[in-house]
Amino acid sequence: MDRPLRLITANPVDQLARTVEALLVVASAPLSVEELAQATDDDAVRIETALGLLSDRYREGRSGIVLEHVAGGYAFRASREAAAACGRLFERPVERGLSQAALETLAIVGYLGPCSRPEIARLRGVAADSAVAGLLERGLIAEAGRDDGPGGAVRYRTTPLFERVFGLENIAALPRLDDLGESAAEIRERLHSVAVGKTA
């Protein structure tokens, strides 16, 4: 008896995953779900499903390429087990030789940005020109408008490259500022305790 032929097709999400995979290979910066949805002319929920499939396929221990959620989007990177080989062939110019001053400046811009050089200098107590210029050149910070008022200083913010270099999903992934450092009260108390102890 003749049976009607059944068309065997691939899972539509799997097909979408292949397109997303191709887009991520072409891109050199993380692509957001919205960007992927726009490029594939598909909806965000299906894109996330496709990304789930790809994340499972491209993960540490299973593939030399790893799909990661970073800098507000998705991007491929080399697996950690390939790092030594990558290190013999490729340079990491963005983060190489970042000085303490540059890292402090980067932290200030990351937490307080957009902020200007005078604000950075006030916090660090030294001129920030050199550190800011170096971070701009590396692409870790970028200009973000000017301060209000006459002669407004240029303000700076961190870039998606900063998040990617430090492996942050987004800027909110930085530790809470309240969890860092001592409070003013603690410092004041410490200063006074030492001073009073000596005078007593």
Place this chain on the structure above:
Amino acid sequence: MTAVFDLPLDLDAFEGPFDLLLTLVLKEELEPAEVDIAAIVTAFVERLAEKDQLDLEACGEFLVLIASLLELKARALFPDEDAELSELEPEEAAEELARRLAEYRQMKDAAAWLTERLAGERERYFRVGPSPLAPRPERTMAAQDPQQLAVALRALAEPPPPVSLSHMGLRFPPVAQFLERFRAVLSRRRRFDFDAEVGGLNRVEQAVAFLALLELRKMGEVALAQAEPFAPIRVSRADSERGAEWIVRSA
């Protein structure tokens, strides 16, 4: 605790550890203006030199403290220079110092966290570079009416209205021409009326003629007279007008 606070000092106004000096200044028992800041810095630098390793923690703390002390001294020396700062009481200054130290400590810790994070991410390699350019949106025109297109093209084919260059056509006759002319007139007559002489000329020529007249007056060849403003200008040979009754008005 760093080695800043127990730094021994031997100054003209004070002898003892650094933290005691700070306390006395904050309690207003010692005038900041009397404190020799340079001597404190020298003492600290000497102490640093004694050690094999540079204590960055101590250096940072010392810099903040000495800067605050310097600020207090500057305010004491120039009380009216900065109204905002001069309003700060010693306790407020201490609070401000603690607040600034706390802010800096937070950022220093954040930088340490970034350093640690960077070390942990050392094995991450990814492509860095500009993204391929997004394609430009294609612009397609809607269906057009051929008649309208013809009208538009015809309008474009129309020669533009000629631009008037009349204002560029002004020709200024040379002043020398009128110099010669007036000299010739005066060789025939002792005097003449300027307005009558140039009456038939256009405005530009009249202006040039007047310049020539002034030139002749400047060279002393003619004498000019005018009974009243806007009255006819009488021109006469200079030698013939000596002693004349006309009032000569130089240009």
